[in-house]
Amino acid sequence: MVTRANTRPNNRPNNKTPFSWGRWLRALWAFSRPHTIVGTTLSVGALGVMALVLSEAAPEAGPGRASGLLVLIGGMMAALIPSLCANVYIVGLNQLTDIAIDRINKPQLPLASGAFSVAMGRWIVAVLGGLALVLAAVQGPILWGTVALSMAIGTVYSLPPLRLKRFPFWAALCIFGVRGLIVNLGFFAHFRQWLTPDAAPWRTIPPEVWALTVFVVVFAFAIAIFKDIPDLEGDRRFQVRTLTVRLGSRFVFQLSLWVLTLGYGLLIGLALLGLLPSVQPGFLVTTHGGLLWLLWWQSRRVDLREKSQVGRFYQFIWRLFFLEYLLFPLACVMGQ
Numbered sequence: 001m002v003t004r005a006n007t008r009p010n011n012r013p014n015n016k017t018p019f020s021w022g023r024w025l026r027a028l029w030a031f032s033r034p035h036t037i038v039g040t041t042l043s044v045g046a047l048g049v050m051a052l053v054l055s056e057a058a059p060e061a062g063p064g065r066a067s068g069l070l071v072l073i074g075g076m077m078a079a080l081i082p083s084l085c086a087n088v089y090i091v092g093l094n095q096l097t098d099i100a101i102d103r104i105n106k107p108q109l110p111l112a113s114g115a116f117s118v119a120m121g122r123w124i125v126a127v128l129g130g131l132a133l134v135l136a137a138v139q140g141p142i143l144w145g146t147v148a149l150s151m152a153i154g155t156v157y158s159l160p161p162l163r164l165k166r167f168p169f170w171a172a173l174c175i176f177g178v179r180g181l182i183v184n185l186g187f188f189a190h191f192r193q194w195l196t197p198d199a200a201p202w203r204t205i206p207p208e209v210w211a212l213t214v215f216v217v218v219f220a221f222a223i224a225i226f227k228d229i230p231d232l233e234g235d236r237r238f239q240v241r242t243l244t245v246r247l248g249s250r251f252v253f254q255l256s257l258w259v260l261t262l263g264y265g266l267l268i269g270l271a272l273l274g275l276l277p278s279v280q281p282g283f284l285v286t287t288h289g290g291l292l293w294l295l296w297w298q299s300r301r302v303d304l305r306e307k308s309q310v311g312r313f314y315q316f317i318w319r320l321f322f323l324e325y326l327l328f329p330l331a332c333v334m335g336q
Contacts (some may be wrong), residue, residue: 008069012173027110027115027116028110028315029113030109030110031088031091031109031110031116031121031124032091032092035315035318036087037084037087039152039321039325040080040083040084040183040212041084042095043179043184043216043325044076044079044080044083045076045080045324045325046326046328046329047183047184047187047188047209048072048076048079048191049329049333050206050209050212050332051188051194051195052069053329053332053336054195054206054208054209054278054332055195058218064152067214069192071195072194075190075191075194075195076191079136079139079187079190080149082135082139082143083136083178085128085131085132086128086132086136086147086151087133088124088125089125089129089154090150090151090158090178092121093123093125093154093155093158094154095110095121096111096121096125097158097163098158099111099112101231101235101237104234104237105166105193105230105235106211125181129151133147133148133151136148140190141192142189142193142219143187143189143190145186146182146186149179149186150183153174154174154178154286155331157171157174157175161193166241168241168242171224171242172224174218175220175221175223176217176219176220177182178220180213180214180219180220181213181220183216184212184213184216185209185213188205196209207276207277208276208278208328211267211270211276212324214266215263215266215267216321216324218262218266219320219324222256222259222263222317223318223321225243225244225259225316226252226256226314226317228242228244228245228252229244229249229252229253229310230310230314231244232244232249249304249319250304253299257295257296259295260292260295261295263287264289264291264292264295265292267284267288267328268284271284271285272285277335278332278335278336279328279329279335280334280335281335283330283331284327284328284331287327287331288327291320291323295320298313298316319329
């Protein structure tokens with residue numbers, strides 16, 4: 001027989017748990033969705049490097065290039081802070097509106113597990129959202145527009161009455177619109193203006209930046225539809241009509257693979273045709289061909305009935321996304 005004395009400590013564990021900054025910071029890190037933090041950091045750094053390398057006014061190797069690099073590093077650090085604040089605002093707002101669903105799909109998240117209260121989540125989102133707008137505004141209209149537009153799309157993605165995440169097409173459009181178009185074009189233009197204040201940042205976007213943007217749009221679309229595969233149970237129970245709920249896990253899994261194949265094939269084709277003059281074609285073709293082979297090899301090891309395997313493959317796709325923001329700028333540097 002279970003006695004009252006035996007059950008009481010388990011019913012109210014939080015009353016006797018002292019506050020710990022370590023636990024709070026770990027919960028904040030989980031609340032920030034670390035894979036999105038890494039993606040934002042890498043994209044800001046990559047676009048800064050590309051702005052230096054591809055800029056028409058960029059100095060050749062030597063003291064001028066070293067000076068430009070120091071200026072760029074300062075600019076990247078300054079731009080990264082409001083970008084990360086906006087990142088936490090977007091993912092935090094999404095968690096605040098999905099607590100019941102996350103208790104099924106992602107019970108380890110701070111709001112779903114109870115590590116953070118709803119009030120704490122709202123406080124974090126409000127403070128960091130405000131900081132993002134203020135810190136971006138003091139750095140110029142391009143960065144402010146990039147951050148503000150990203151936050152606006154993140155807001156209508158999660159919040160009623162629109163709550164666009166309910167609709168597969170609009171949900172995907174929000175994700176690849178921010179990760180692809182807004183981030184790549186906005187940050188490149190911001191860094192170009194930072195390096196050459198007298199230049200018109202939107203006048204000529206190099207073909208390499210457009211190529212990376214299209215690739216990221218395609219990749220983000222694949223991520224947008226794939227992310228719902230491990231969330232099938234919760235989405236179905238709460239009648240969130242994702243593409244996976246409508247068409248099934250197997251169809252969406254294969255669609256994601258072919259979309260990613262299209263992205264890699266596009267960059268390889270552009271490099272082979274000589275349409276990316278500032279990249280080193282041999283390096284780009286070899287690395288992206290190898291990653292495409294690795295993608296399909298890993299996909300054959302996934303059992304869609306095992307949620308843990310699907311989750312690991314989803315994280316593998318994110319790592320490929322991260323890697324692009326290292327490989328593509330490197331190909332640009334090697335092409336100079």
